[in-house]
Amino acid sequence: xxxxxxxxxxxxxxxxxxxxxxxxxxxxxxxxxxxxxxxxxxxxxxxxxxxxxxxxxxxxxxxxxxxxxxxxxxxxxxxxxxxxxxxxxxxxxxxxxxxxxxxxxxxxxxxxxxxxxxxxxxxxxxxxxxxxxxxxxxxxxxxxxxxxxxxxxxxxxxxxxxxxxxxxxxxxxxxxxxxxxxxxxxxxxxxxxxxxxxxxxxxxxxxxxxxxxxxxxxxxxxxxxxxxxxxxxxxxxxxxxxxxxxxxxxxxxxxxxxxxxxxxxxxxxxxxxxxxxxxxxxxxxxxxxxxxxxxxxxxxxxxxxxxxxxxxxxxxxxxxxxxxxxxxxxxxxxxxxxxxxxxxxxxxxxxxxxxxxxxxxxxxxxxxxxxxxx
Ligand SMILES: *Cc1c(COP(=O)(O)O)cnc(C)c1O
Numbered sequence: 001x002x003x004x005x006x007x008x009x010x011x012x013x014x015x016x017x018x019x020x021x022x023x024x025x026x027x028x029x030x031x032x033x034x035x036x037x038x039x040x041x042x043x044x045x046x047x048x049x050x051x052x053x054x055x056x057x058x059x060x061x062x063x064x065x066x067x068x069x070x071x072x073x074x075x076x077x078x079x080x081x082x083x084x085x086x087x088x089x090x091x092x093x094x095x096x097x098x099x100x101x102x103x104x105x106x107x108x109x110x111x112x113x114x115x116x117x118x119x120x121x122x123x124x125x126x127x128x129x130x131x132x133x134x135x136x137x138x139x140x141x142x143x144x145x146x147x148x149x150x151x152x153x154x155x156x157x158x159x160x161x162x163x164x165x166x167x168x169x170x171x172x173x174x175x176x177x178x179x180x181x182x183x184x185x186x187x188x189x190x191x192x193x194x195x196x197x198x199x200x201x202x203x204x205x206x207x208x209x210x211x212x213x214x215x216x217x218x219x220x221x222x223x224x225x226x227x228x229x230x231x232x233x234x235x236x237x238x239x240x241x242x243x244x245x246x247x248x249x250x251x252x253x254x255x256x257x258x259x260x261x262x263x264x265x266x267x268x269x270x271x272x273x274x275x276x277x278x279x280x281x282x283x284x285x286x287x288x289x290x291x292x293x294x295x296x297x298x299x300x301x302x303x304x305x306x307x308x309x310x311x312x313x314x315x316x317x318x319x320x321x322x323x324x325x326x327x328x329x330x331x332x333x334x335x336x337x338x339x340x341x342x343x344x345x346x347x348x349x350x351x352x353x354x355x356x357x358x359x360x361x362x363x364x365x366x367x368x369x370x371x372x373x374x
Contacts, residue, residue, distance in 0.1 A: 267306040276298065
């Protein structure tokens, strides 16, 4: 009787194929596998993706990149942020594609590469067209790419930007960012400095902005089966959530009207009903904010989370359903009403946070591919 996170690797491959079918010209596919592959498990997900033909993986930390290399993953790996020092050296040694944002980043890569005696270190210049997080403004791109071009150990490989509002189809910000990126590309072209890979598209832009696809696309959330926002649910209809979080019922009781449930007595049974206790709580990553507002799926129906979610347990009002100890409850997964996006809406966050929050305490199981766990 344990809580599990089951990942359907065939669904991941299906989602990637569904995203690739939207590309109007050939473009490479990078899938973001940062944050333990959005909670799905870094190495098994990377293996399934690369087995399915995905050539690129995107990570946020040096440990993520090195874990992939240690597991024997030979695909191209892009670090989304700049690095220094020991981490930088190890990434260069393991042939990870690096992001650079400034002269200082370029100098750091050249210096480490020189020290290691390694040439052809692939760098991607990140330009800030409006995200306001990493990178210099568009006007700096030509100068930085000239510098990269002149550094003997470096192989300028990409120029990229990140979109802040692509999940809001009506926002003018995406047009503005893409116009600034177009200026960057025109400027680089005029100097003969265009690198082979221009990239800008996260999941939202893969789904809605063919003009942002360029030479490589970088979906994350959509590969795991979710729309980036409720506004894009319709255009993401063909995606299938890859992860199902399930937990066992460990206790069932029939209670009279007025019975209080859980810490703070924040719920009292409005009438006589049946309450099931589930072995899943915020210590597993099931948010406490779900108290009294989210649903789980049990015995063929949706049941409301009642009372405060505890660290290890959560209570459900199952009404008159025939629920038994040992029954499996779906906290979220590919079932109507209990998607990670449904839970997210109930608690006021986004599916990304629900997925990345799934704790290491849950046993990961992999299915859907014959060689899935290998
Ligand atoms: C996380 C990330 C992505 C993927 O974003 P989604 O919204 O999950 O598709 C793409 N590019 C960069 C730089 C990222 O950090």
